Amino acid sequence: MVAPPYFDIPPAGYGGIEAVLADLSNALVAQGHRVTLVAAGRNGTRADFRAVWPDAVPHRLGEPGPEIIFAAEARRVVERLIAEDGVDVVHDHTFAGPLNAPAYARLDVPTVATVHGPADSELRGYYRALGADLPLIAISGRQRTLAPELNWIDTVHNGLDPADWPFQRAKGDYALFLGRFSPDKGAHTAVTAAHEAGLPIVLAGKCNEPPERRYFTEQVEPLLGPDDRMVGPADARRKRELLTNARCLLFPVQWEEPFGMVMIESMVCGTPVVALRAGAVPEVVAHQVTGLICDDPGELPQALRDVTELDPGECRAHVVRNFSAARMGLGYVRAYRRALASFAMPSYLSV
Structure with a gap:
């Protein structure tokens, strides 16, 4: 299991990929598989661990250098693992790491x-260039539909361990925006909708890179009223507290969100989601059961009023049934077996 080098696993705060990696690794170990996590920083999982770097580098997020250097050094670690311990499959969660797939294939180990x-962005060309030799796993059906020609082998929704998340029926009277501060995440839309519904809003999330700070200063901060709060990045404890007590999570995304981890984090706490219909939102939220999906920002204020009618217990049950770490682990085992079967098949038969 090859992780990005930017955050510990699990992350203390921001780090959606790392949170998924931690829960996936633990689920696979619980299901009887031997998992080795190749990463930077500390290991907070039940998997075996090989550190490429002693420390994660969150301050380098977004720079190409660490990504490329880490991929090169991780390759040496993985090749040693293949030689020493035996490896059935390499599962890469990084951007540059899949470029190592041919090296592992020469050692008779497939990569997914x-x-x-x-x-569907410029990355589409990158994944297309990697070709048919690298099986890809989508995290939503919508993500896969937007680039159908890529070498998808399976779709596995993200998951979490419900036991790690609190549940509470009683809710406070504020809307919560929790996410990266970027126009496509829609914090400005969230503030406007909350005010029109007569609700204060609490804003939390990553806001440390220059474009994020500029967006907040220019487009979000001027909208805030005296009852609103901007709390900035929220660590694991603070995130759970905010989600558990909110009337709802306000998720007015304005881009093709591939999944949206914060939605299942909210629902597992018993907190419904009010969202715009974009990306994977309809796959994650059960409309009128675990949240309300709107087709237009003008519908959000009424949804913020109506969302109190939804049952917190149904929100949690939906995540337990559909987005648990155990279910995610089983989905990835299915994908690994497909990759192994394809890898073992002669090329003239796999065409």
């Missing part, structure tokens, strides 16, 4: 890669 980001 989860596409955690958008596949």
Whole structure:
């Protein structure tokens, strides 16, 4: 299991991929598989661990250098693992790491890669160039539909361990925006909708890179009223507290969100989601059961009023049934077996 080098696993705060990696690794170990996590920083999982770097580098997020250097050094670690311990499959969660797939194939080990980001952007050409030798795993059906020609081998929704998340029926009277501060995440839309519904809003999330700070200063902060709060990045404890007590999570995304982890984190706490219909939202939220999906921002204020009618217990049950770490683990085992079967098949038969 090859992780990006930016955050510990699990992450203390921001780090959606790393949170998924931690729960996936633990689920696979619980299901009887031997998992080795190749990463930077510390290991907070039940998997075996090989550190490429002693420390994660969150301050380098977004720079190409660490990604490429880490991929080169991780390759040496994985090749040693293959030689020493025996490896059935390499599962890469990084951007540059899939370029190592041919090296592992020469050692008779297939690689699969989860596409955690958008596949319909300029990255589409990158994954297309990797060709038929690298099986790709989508995190939503919508992500896969937007780039159907890529070498998808399976779709596995993200998951979490419900036991790690609190549940509470009683809710506070505020809307919560929790996410990266970027126009496509829609924090400005969230503030406007909350005010029109007569609700205060709490804003939390990553806001440290220059474009994020500029967006907040220019488009979000001027909208805030005296009852609103901007709390900035939220660590694991604070995130759970905010989600558990909110009337709802307000998720007015304005782009093709490949999944949206914060939606299942909210629902497992018993907190419904009010969202715009974009990306994977309809796959994740059960409309009128675990949240309300709107087709237009003008519908959000009424949805914020109506969302109190939804049952917190149904929200949690929906995640337990459909987005548990155990279910995610079983989905990835299915994908690994497909990759192994394809890898073992002579090329003239796999065409």
